[in-house]
Amino acid sequence: MNKHLFTWSSVVFVALIGLSACQQADDGESVSADDQGTAANEVPENIMIEGLAGHYHTNDAIMLEASYAGELEYDRWKWIEKNPETNEWDPIAGQENADFTGTAEVDGQEIKVVLVDEQDTPIAQSLPVVISIDDHGHGHDEESQAIYAGYFEDEQIEDRELSDWEGDWQSVYPYLLDGSLDDVFAHKAAESDDQSAEEYKDYYTVGYETDVDRIVIEDAFFHFYQDGVSHSSEYEYDGYEVLTYEKGNRGVRYIFKQVEESTDMPTYIQFSDHSIFPTDSHHFHLYWGDDREALLDEVTNWPTYYPADLNAEVIAREMMAH
Numbered sequence: 394m395n396k397h398l399f400t401w402s403s404v405v406f407v408a409l410i411g412l413s414a415c416q417q418a419d420d421g422e423s424v425s426a427d428d429q430g431t432a433a434n435e436v437p438e439n440i441m442i443e444g445l446a447g448h449y450h451t452n453d454a455i456m457l458e459a460s461y462a463g464e465l466e467y468d469r470w471k472w473i474e475k476n477p478e479t480n481e482w483d484p485i486a487g488q489e490n491a492d493f494t495g496t497a498e499v500d501g502q503e504i505k506v507v508l509v510d511e512q513d514t515p516i517a518q519s520l521p522v523v524i525s526i527d528d529h530g531h532g533h534d535e536e537s538q539a540i541y542a543g544y545f546e547d548e549q550i551e552d553r554e555l556s557d558w559e560g561d562w563q564s565v566y567p568y569l570l571d572g573s574l575d576d577v578f579a580h581k582a583a584e585s586d587d588q589s590a591e592e593y594k595d596y597y598t599v600g601y602e603t604d605v606d607r608i609v610i611e612d613a614f615f616h617f618y619q620d621g622v623s624h625s626s627e628y629e630y631d632g633y634e635v636l637t638y639e640k641g642n643r644g645v646r647y648i649f650k651q652v653e654e655s656t657d658m659p660t661y662i663q664f665s666d667h668s669i670f671p672t673d674s675h676h677f678h679l680y681w682g683d684d685r686e687a688l689l690d691e692v693t694n695w696p697t698y699y700p701a702d703l704n705a706e707v708i709a710r711e712m713m714a715h
Contacts, residue, residue: 439463440506440519446707448527449497450714455524457493459506461517469509475521477501500526527675541667543642550633551670553647555613558664558674562608562698565708566601569594573705577712600678603696608679613652615662626651626658634689645669646680646689661685665695675700676711 441460449455459470472488475481476499485495485504493506503521510516539545568574578593588596607618616625628649636644647664654660659681666677678695680688699708 436507436515436518438518438520440508440517442504442506442519442522445522446710447703448525451497451526453497453710453714455493455495455497455504457495457504457506457522459491459493459508459519461508463517465508467508467510467516469511469513471507471509471513473505473507475503497524497526499524540669543638543644543667545643545669547635549669550635550645552630552633553668553671555610555628555630555649557668557671558666558677559610559612561701562610562677563701563703564601564603564606564608565697565699566603567606568705568708569598569601571705574709574712577709580713599693600695601697602694605696607701608698615649615658617658624655624657626653626655628652628662631661631685636689636692638692648685650685659683661688663688 439462441462442457443460444457446453446455468491470488470490472485472493473482474485475483478499482505485493488495491506493504495504502524504524505519505521507518508516540549565574574597575590575594578590578597581593582588582590604619605617606620609616609618613627613629614625615628616623629652631648631650633648634646636646638644644665644667649662649664651658651660660683661681663680664674664677665680666674668674676697676699678697680691680695682688682691699711703711
């Protein structure tokens with residue numbers, strides 16, 4: 394979130410409340426926009442904006458809520474935006490209550506809210522929040538979507554380094570077990586005639602099942618966590634394999650081999666994350682074991698990992714976006 398304080402100018406203030414250069418006060422005197430802008434500089438920034446996601450995909454819904462700690466004498470809200478291209482604050486049409494609903498279209502867009510009285514004089518305001526759009530390298534063009542779905546040419550595939558998956562990752566299996574992903578399965582069922590929500594959940598229960606609830610990848614090392622106990626080993630790149638699935642689409646397994654044998658860790662670890670060339674991964678399916686070829690035949694159990702700092706709500710939203 395952008396923590397820079399916002400200084401109001403008279404032009405911004407006019408844009409905020411949609412007034413003309415002059416406005417009549419209750420006593421009938423004309424109050425200039427300059428006077429109103431000066432007063433706005435003193436407005437405290439004690440409104441909180443809740444509901445901001447860590448990032449959005451293009452055309453995702455943005456749902457924000459303004460929260461004011463004090464007692465509300467007025468319930469009049471003005472939402473304003475500043476886009477990187479213009480660098481000017483403009484009013485957002487149709488957004489005049491504490492709840493904001495919009496669409497993620499501009500990366501870096503700033504949004505803030507102001508509480509006003511009956512004369513549209515600011516009482517309190519928020520700090521700006523920044524809308525971050527990250528389509529995970531998939532893009533929304535036809536070719537990118539085809540690759541994500543598993544339709545690509547061999548010449549498009551490139552080798553990748555372990556740094557593409559570096560980070561602290563959490564298994565989504567616990568979220569499936571506690572019901573946090575039920576909306577995901579209902580969403581899939583609503584978009585498909587093939588399976589019910591319950592059938593989708595059964596399918597993903599087999600797919601996500603694992604006792605490795607956390608994985609940390611740093612430099613050339615994997616650290617597997619099982620019930621809080623960590624096991625580690627160093628790995629090196631061992632190439633990739635292209636798999637063809639029953640539906641005719643394909644996937645690429647990027648393979649890493651243990652440098653020095655250890656009974657605590659698998660000899661081979663294979664990644665699948667819907668990408669076929671170097672890019673930072675935002676979630677992945679993982680396969681591990683001691684038989685390289687046998688792992689390539691495993692297509693029913695694919696423990697899945699998302700960044701450790703994401704909560705269940707954000708992960709569910711990510712899943713429904715794909």
